[in-house]
Amino acid sequence: MARAKSSGNGGERRDSRGILFDATAALLSERSTIEVSLSEIAQRSGLNSALIKYYFGSKEGLLLALLERVAERSMADLAALVGMDISAEQKLRIHIGGIINTYYRSPYVNRLINYMIVQGDKASSEKVAKIFVEPMIAAYRAIVAQGVGDGAFRPLDPGMLYYSVVGACEHIFYAGYSLPTTLGMTELTEQVRQQYVQHVLDLVFHGVLARPTATA
Amino acid sequence: MARAKSSGNGGERRDSRGILFDATAALLSERSTIEVSLSEIAQRSGLNSALIKYYFGSKEGLLLALLERVAERSMADLAALVGMDISAEQKLRIHIGGIINTYYRSPYVNRLINYMIVQGDKASSEKVAKIFVEPMIAAYRAIVAQGVGDGAFRPLDPGMLYYSVVGACEHIFYAGYSLPTTLGMTELTEQVRQQYVQHVLDLVFHGVLARPTATA
Structure with a gap:
């Protein structure tokens, strides 16, 4: 599974929030719109999409964070x-x-x-x-x-x-x-x-x- | 029924397209987002929403026009x-x-x-x-x-x-x-x-x- 490139924030990579941020940033960087789905983020991060809801409430919440x-x-x-x-x-x-x-x-x-x-x-x-x-x-x-x-x-x-x-x-x-x-x-x-x-x-x-x- | 203010385009007001444009512009000017529905445009213009679809295909088509x-x-x-x-x-x-x-x-x-x-x-x-x-x-x-x-x-x-x-x-x-x-x-x-x-x-x-x- 492809993982988001680290950008010098090694410490943060260890927690799930950091991994979700990196996966989302990587997906958004690859495309020319902000259209990205929860399941794509889950797949890219290797984490469960329920975790996104747990941490951020929704996709909007994740993007704002x-x-x-x-x-x-x-x-x-x-x-x-x-x-x-x-x-x-x-x-x-x-x-x-x-x-x-x-x-x-x-x-x-x-x-x-x-x-x-x-x-x-x-x-x-x-x-x-x-x-x-x-x-x-x-x-x-x-x-x-x-x-x-x-x-x-x-x-x-x-x-x-x-x-x-x-x-x-x-x-x-x-x-x-x-x-x-x-x-x-x-x-x-x-x-x-x-x-x-x-x-x-x-x-x-x-x-x-x-x-x-x-x-x- | 409130009508869009004319902005010096008297000739165009006579046709339905012009009336729909004016109603849409007036509604959009009144709010701070582009959220406007077909039924609001129909109501403001006094014209049937089927006419919007006939002329422009969809709300997107009307906005682009x-x-x-x-x-x-x-x-x-x-x-x-x-x-x-x-x-x-x-x-x-x-x-x-x-x-x-x-x-x-x-x-x-x-x-x-x-x-x-x-x-x-x-x-x-x-x-x-x-x-x-x-x-x-x-x-x-x-x-x-x-x-x-x-x-x-x-x-x-x-x-x-x-x-x-x-x-x-x-x-x-x-x-x-x-x-x-x-x-x-x-x-x-x-x-x-x-x-x-x-x-x-x-x-x-x-x-x-x-x-x-x-x-x-």
Whole structure:
């Protein structure tokens, strides 16, 4: 039976919840939708589907718990970045690269967030806001305060910066169906991922206008 | 029986398809999800639900046809903008205001596009790419070619500019569940819409860095 690849979380693999998370993440990574059944997860994990219900109540419960696990790790990294002794520009640059890389490595995260929202369940939407948006907006407030305080950034609304930067980073993954039309490819490559990070960095720091004194 | 508000398409109101489109758009505008039933549409339009099946095959068919109608109008406006005798910067500015205003006025459009994609139906995704992405990318290619040719824009990849600009414009509408956390409000107001247009324009044209010589 195929098992989910470990991603450096050896300790967690030993318990059933961790095995179910890994199996679900592996299945979601292999397909372009969030359509995955309890029996597929059971088969991939080698565990009984009754165990999924025992731990998570339902498939929805498992997907939300998986998203929480991803959020916990990403948001801990983000908090550590904000606390570092580097410039606000440096922090925003690393953060932008981090969002794009996370979505590149785990495109199912984006789809899962979308699914939780489009489902229209108020509790799920609020949960997503709590685990992703609250820590993100706290980080944007801190980075903007530092950058504006230093005179490096012009005055900015952290909430609006959050929407525009996250939107600029994620749309290419969300709208993957459009890649053949926009970039002439069916799948993002590592090279295009790097180019896209550079594109968003250039846009966010300098905008589209030609500059007489290039300082990119 | 409540009827959908006419939005300047008097001629079309006379036929049943137009009445069904208006009723569906009105229902979708009133709620925060795309959950709308055939019987609700029938009741609101005053027409028989068998007529919906006759014209569109199913509710999905009706929603896709509604999206096509919206796309036709928006994309005709965009093509007209591209053909105007104004600078590339002006075109991009008007386009950005246009995307944000469209989503502000008709937030269901964004949800409907998301729904068609998250549903995972390949035919729907391809249709969305055809009716929205193809004309959009053609416009971005033309505007970037003009701007770079004039020396107004730095060299840019039109496909990457498309993802980053559209993402920056739409995420605030898509992620509406997060407004209380980010901006301290439950709903976007006209004032915030205007501020957001200005925020995205400033970001896309100048980036976040403080400039010694302000030319905003």
